[in-house]
Structure formats: structure tokens, C-alpha cells
Amino acid sequence: RKEVEQDPGPFNVPEGATVAFNCTYSNSASQSFFWYRQDCRKEPKLLMSVYSSGNEDGRFTAQLNRASQYISLLIRDSKLSDSATYLCVVIRVKSSGDKLTFGTGTRLAVRP
């Protein structure tokens, strides 16, 4: 099983739609979780951290389910500018240092 798994998509949605992405992780010792956004051929950029209680930032809501080892990202009222690849990122502490693992990403295409 992959350490971090995401549905690659693409998700094609109209403007204004609500879309949700899921991510599962295999290592129960994982400690911190993030969603990053990556535009085509650009660097990843932090979208939001994911907290156990769930957290919201404007149109974006992130949730963590430790028991089931999955993370979700909900985007409400999709904009054309939301078109990108969304990367699930999981951090695990190891004796030699922290290890940050990216999922393969889920592509979102928002159409007019």
C-alpha cells in the first residue's frame, strides 16, 4: 500500500460547484497533515494545515480522521482560479528526523 494515496482525477466541475478530495495514509504514526496546491510546472504552495478538529479557511475546509487514516479537502463555490493539482502531504517523525511525504495529487479543472 502506498504511504499516501490520492485519486488522481481529473475532477471536472463547473464554476460554483462544491468538490471534495480524499487522501489516505498508511502509517498510523503520521503526525502532521497538509494540503498543498501545485499549478502546472510550478512549485507546490501550502494551501492549509489540517487539524484534528477540522479547520476552515474561506471556501476551503480540511478534515482529518485519524481512526480511518484519511484527510479530506472540501472546496465550495469553485472558481476558475482553483484549477490546479491538490497535493496531500503527511509528516512522520523518525529517529533520524522528520519525513514529509507527498501524495501523487488530485487534478481539479473548473470550467466556466
Added chain:
Amino acid sequence: EPEVTQTPSHQVTQMGQEVILRCVPISNHLYFYWYRQILGQKVEFLVSFYNNEISEKSEIFDDQFSVERPDGSNFTLKIRSTKLEDSAMYFCASSERGVLTNEKLFFGSGTQLSVL
């Protein structure tokens, strides 16, 4: 917003040649990282660096790879003898206090390495 800068943006090299990818992390950051992304694939961790030494490295980071912080500002990745499969986008990243503090990781815009 402060930036991580990487040079060059594109590097073309012949198989077997040495390349050095350069990065200038954000000035007050203490943790430095290299990642790579082969076209169409996921971002992969290569190495983390703190307090002038490697703190963690992946299985990709074999003896052909090395990192150095030669002065107070640059952070370099050297590939001694490039292989075709080293062709990828290489991202440098830095953070002030390390990723476990839930702090933002700043990425540079990457160096696209093409090995011919």
C-alpha cells in the same frame, strides 16, 4: 513575501556529467530540503539539512548525490555522474523551525534538469 531562489531554472547536461543545482533559502530559515518531481509523477523527498548536516535522506539520495552549504546563504545539490533517470524538476525548500511545527515550507520555483 520572502522567496527561495533557485538557479538555473533549466539545466541540460550529458549523461555522466556532474551538475550542481543552487538554492538561496530564506535568510532566517534553518531547515533546508531538496525534493524532485519526475514529469507526471509525485513530489519526492530527497534530503533534509539542519545545523550543517544531513538530518534525513531518502533511498533516492545515494552516493551520487551530495548537499552542501558552502557559505551563509547558498545550499547546493550536486549530482556526481548524472543518469537519464535523474531528469526531473528539482525543488529546494526551507523553513524556519522545521515542518513538525506545522510551519509553512517555502519552495523555490525549481530547476528543470534534463539529462541527455
